[in-house]
Amino acid sequence: MKIGIVGLGLIGGSLALELTRQGFYTVGVSRQEKTCCLALEKSIVCESGVDLQLLGKCNLIIICTPIKFILSTIENIIPYLPPETIITDVGSVKGAIALPARELWKNFVGSHPMAGNANQGIEFAESGLFNNAPCVITPVENTPSEAIKNVREIWQRVGCRIYQTTPELHDQAVAWISHLPVMISANLISSCMEEEEQVRSFAQNLASSGFRDTSRVGGGNPELGLMMAQYNRQQLLTSLKKYQQNLDLLIDKIENNNWEELAQILRETHRDRNKFL
Amino acid sequence: MKIGIVGLGLIGGSLALELTRQGFYTVGVSRQEKTCCLALEKSIVCESGVDLQLLGKCNLIIICTPIKFILSTIENIIPYLPPETIITDVGSVKGAIALPARELWKNFVGSHPMAGNANQGIEFAESGLFNNAPCVITPVENTPSEAIKNVREIWQRVGCRIYQTTPELHDQAVAWISHLPVMISANLISSCMEEEEQVRSFAQNLASSGFRDTSRVGGGNPELGLMMAQYNRQQLLTSLKKYQQNLDLLIDKIENNNWEELAQILRETHRDRNKFL
Numbered sequence: 293m294k295i296g297i298v299g300l301g302l303i304g305g306s307l308a309l310e311l312t313r314q315g316f317y318t319v320g321v322s323r324q325e326k327t328c329c330l331a332l333e334k335s336i337v338c339e340s341g342v343d344l345q346l347l348g349k350c351n352l353i354i355i356c357t358p359i360k361f362i363l364s365t366i367e368n369i370i371p372y373l374p375p376e377t378i379i380t381d382v383g384s385v386k387g388a389i390a391l392p393a394r395e396l397w398k399n400f401v402g403s404h405p406m407a408g409n410a411n412q413g414i415e416f417a418e419s420g421l422f423n424n425a426p427c428v429i430t431p432v433e434n435t436p437s438e439a440i441k442n443v444r445e446i447w448q449r450v451g452c453r454i455y456q457t458t459p460e461l462h463d464q465a466v467a468w469i470s471h472l473p474v475m476i477s478a479n480l481i482s483s484c485m486e487e488e489e490q491v492r493s494f495a496q497n498l499a500s501s502g503f504r505d506t507s508r509v510g511g512g513n514p515e516l517g518l519m520m521a522q523y524n525r526q527q528l529l530t531s532l533k534k535y536q537q538n539l540d541l542l543i544d545k546i547e548n549n550n551w552e553e554l555a556q557i558l559r560e561t562h563r564d565r566n567k568f569l
Numbered sequence: 570m571k572i573g574i575v576g577l578g579l580i581g582g583s584l585a586l587e588l589t590r591q592g593f594y595t596v597g598v599s600r601q602e603k604t605c606c607l608a609l610e611k612s613i614v615c616e617s618g619v620d621l622q623l624l625g626k627c628n629l630i631i632i633c634t635p636i637k638f639i640l641s642t643i644e645n646i647i648p649y650l651p652p653e654t655i656i657t658d659v660g661s662v663k664g665a666i667a668l669p670a671r672e673l674w675k676n677f678v679g680s681h682p683m684a685g686n687a688n689q690g691i692e693f694a695e696s697g698l699f700n701n702a703p704c705v706i707t708p709v710e711n712t713p714s715e716a717i718k719n720v721r722e723i724w725q726r727v728g729c730r731i732y733q734t735t736p737e738l739h740d741q742a743v744a745w746i747s748h749l750p751v752m753i754s755a756n757l758i759s760s761c762m763e764e765e766e767q768v769r770s771f772a773q774n775l776a777s778s779g780f781r782d783t784s785r786v787g788g789g790n791p792e793l794g795l796m797m798a799q800y801n802r803q804q805l806l807t808s809l810k811k812y813q814q815n816l817d818l819l820i821d822k823i824e825n826n827n828w829e830e831l832a833q834i835l836r837e838t839h840r841d842r843n844k845f846l
Contacts, residue, residue, distance in 0.1 A: 406775060406777060425777075426774060426775050426777070428775065455771070455774055455775070457771060461767070461768060461771055462771075464764075464768045464771075464772075465768055465771045465772035465774075465775055466772075466775065468760075468761050468764060468768070468769075468772045469761070469772045469775055469776040469777075469779070469780040470775075470779050470780070472757065472760075473757060473779050473780055473783035473784075474779070475819060476753055476756075476757060476783070476816070477783050478819075478834065478835055478838040479753075479812060479815050479816050479819055480749065480750060480753060480812065481837075481838040481841055481842050481845075482815060482834055482837060482838055482841075483745075483749075483808070483811050483812045483815045484745050484746070484845070485837070485841050485844075486811065486815075487741075487745060487808075487811075490738070491738060491741045491742055491745070492745075494732070494734060494738055494739075494741075494742045495741075495742035495743075495745045495746045495845070496844055496845050497703060497732055497742075498683060498703050498705065498732070498742055498743065498746055498747075499746040499845040499846060500683060500702075500703070500746075502746070502747055502750050502751070502785075502786045503746040503747070503750055503845055503846070504845075504846050505782040505783070505785045505786065506750040506753070506754050506782070506783055506785070506786055507750075507838075507842050507845065507846075508779075508782045508783070508842075509779045509782065509783055510838050510842070511838055511839050511841075511842030511843075512839065513839070514832060514835035514836045514838075514839045515832075517835040518828060518831060518832045518835055521823050521828075521831055522828060525823060525826075528823065529820065529823055529824060531760070531764075532816075532819075532820050532823070533820065534760050534763065534764075535756060535757065535760045535816075536813075536816055536817070536820060538756050538759060538760045538763075539753070539756050539809075539812075539813055539816065540813070542752060542755075542756055542809075543806065543809050543810065543813060546798050546802060546805065546806055546809070547806060549802075551795060551798075551799060554795055554798055555791060555792075555795045557755060557759055558755055558791035558794040558795055559791045560758075560759060560762070561755040561758040561759055561784075561787050561788055561791075562788050562789065562790070562791045564758055564759075564762050564788075565758050565784050565785075565787070565788030566788075567762075567773055568758075568761070568772070568773050568776040568780055568781075568784065569776060569780070569781050569784075
């Protein structure tokens with residue numbers, strides 16, 4: 293089986309590396325000649341280049357570009373593909389991708405492998421990156437079952453736990469556990485930065501694990517945070533507004549010294565966090 | 570030098586253990602006979618009992634009870650103390666403690682060693698717990714300089730980095746880097762739990778490091794979270810309201826597709842987080 297990978301960053305590079313090691317024939321395409329050279333040099337792919345035509349011989353193509361380039365990449369590669377070629381992607385939102393991509397290409401199946409770390413670029417590619425990571429696949433009405441089967445198998449091969457659902461349910465779920473945390477965490481950092489200099493610089497001396505953990509995702513890759521908001525705007529707004537309402541109630545409880553109600557909330561959050569982890 | 574420790578939980582136990590190992594004569598007082606026995610058995614203290622009178626011979630006494638018992642503990646021990654005895658505490662708020670405690674006892678100096686972990690109880694006492702932790706001491710007007718010097722020295726001996734400021738500035742700073750994070754993190758958990766069952770259970774499957782880190786402090790000890798709110802109510806409300814205002818603005822930006830302004834915020838939070846860590 294020949295597998296094409298478009299976009300050789302941390303995700304695309306790590307995926308290519310793992311598949312190459314497993315004996316697949318891998319074709320890596322990047323917009324940058326330099327990245328292609330590095331991918332070949334480090335044996336991350338079997339073949340590499342900037343020309344999308346290289347993908348014509350692949351049975352399965354995985355689009356690993358940033359979200360905003362996924363649809364245009366599909367449009368640009370389809371002139372070179374026989375109709376049985378299967379395409380998938382790795383975008384962290386699915387509603388804005390899966391339905392229009394399905395319009396462009398019958399054998400498209402949306403994927404979202406939830407793997408990664410703070411690094412960016414092929415220099416950090418690591419073969420075990422997907423091991424035990426959840427991967428959501430989001431076929432839509434009429435997606436061919438053969439395409440679904442092949443996409444599931446490839447993610448299983450790199451170690452993912454597969455979940456299958458609708459693009460909408462995927463986007464609702466990731467809004468809660470990934471996109472909302474980024475926004476509330478970023479809002480913590482920006483609010484702290486507005487504090488007057490004397491308090492802020494003293495607070496900076498004292499900040500430790502609690503602040504570090506709560507602010508981590510808000511201090512992450514700004515382009516990724518922006519794309520979450522742009523491409524999962526509606527679901528993110530729904531969860532942000534629920535969060536905002538609850539925050540208003542929480543502040544009311546503290547203002548009104550409703551300590552028993554606050555204690556009840558904190559007992560519940562102490563108990564309920566385990567359900568997510 | 571004889572050191573008394575009142576309250577033998579994780580903090581009191583760890584402090585006693587470290588001081589005992591360093592050769593200080595330590596006297597541990599707990600309300601529970603069982604805890605006293607354990608402290609002796611494990612050589613955490615040199616002497617232990619439930620009777621506050623034991624503290625009469627100590628030069629320095631460290632109150633390691635929950636915040637709500639600090640002032641009453643000081644009231645209960647002073648009948649046994651000669652006037653030169655120095656008293657400090659480990660409470661995570663200082664305004665509600667340092668001024669009234671100073672009224673009760675001239676040689677009182679408020680302390681807040683910022684150490685700890687998710688464990689509770691003397692069973693988890695560990696000697697290195699304070700190593701490299703920040704410790705804020707908050708003397709007030711007329712606090713004797715000899716008392717300040719002794720309290721600084723004891724925290725330095727267990728490995729703390731010492732900061733000295735007013736109770737008010739301490740409370741403002743910890744509201745931002747400790748108490749506000751607990752509330753926004755708890756609010757994330759309780760908001761997620763209100764999502765409908767189908768979405769929530771799917772989200773629970775996918776939650777990983779981002780959710781884990783952002784929700785960690787909100788799922789912590791509920792009694793501690795409640796006490797932060799009760800005893801640092803005013804400073805916490807100030808930071809919560811600033812956070813709330815900024816959250817409202819952030820939501821507006823997403824609703825109005827102000828992507829350039831959101832991108833600017835996320836670039837700043839990416840850059841500014843390092844200043845705190």
